[in-house]
Amino acid sequence: MKPTKSIHPKKPIVSTRLIDILSRENATYEDHENRKWLFDKFVKLIDRIEARNPSIDDLDLRWVERRILRINEGMPVSRDDVKKANELWRRWK
Numbered sequence: 001m002k003p004t005k006s007i008h009p010k011k012p013i014v015s016t017r018l019i020d021i022l023s024r025e026n027a028t029y030e031d032h033e034n035r036k037w038l039f040d041k042f043v044k045l046i047d048r049i050e051a052r053n054p055s056i057d058d059l060d061l062r063w064v065e066r067r068i069l070r071i072n073e074g075m076p077v078s079r080d081d082v083k084k085a086n087e088l089w090r091r092w093k
Helices: 019-024 032-052 059-072 079-091
Strands: none
Touching: 019 059, 032 059, 032 079
């Protein structure tokens, strides 16, 4: 017996890779799902910076902490902020 086709249409696969989010034309970082995802990425970035540079006065560390506070306050994350975070991620690899 052949398997029957699903009656549910296939949902498009939505990638959460940073490069894919940046390339979306109408990307919004204000919706709950993307903000939570970005928050998690910023926390990982702080952990990464602190593991390699224990100085609490590091400018990159302070920048990331300010962005996390902005996300917690419900302020939108700009496209430039995401690009800067991507650069910091590569730098603190």
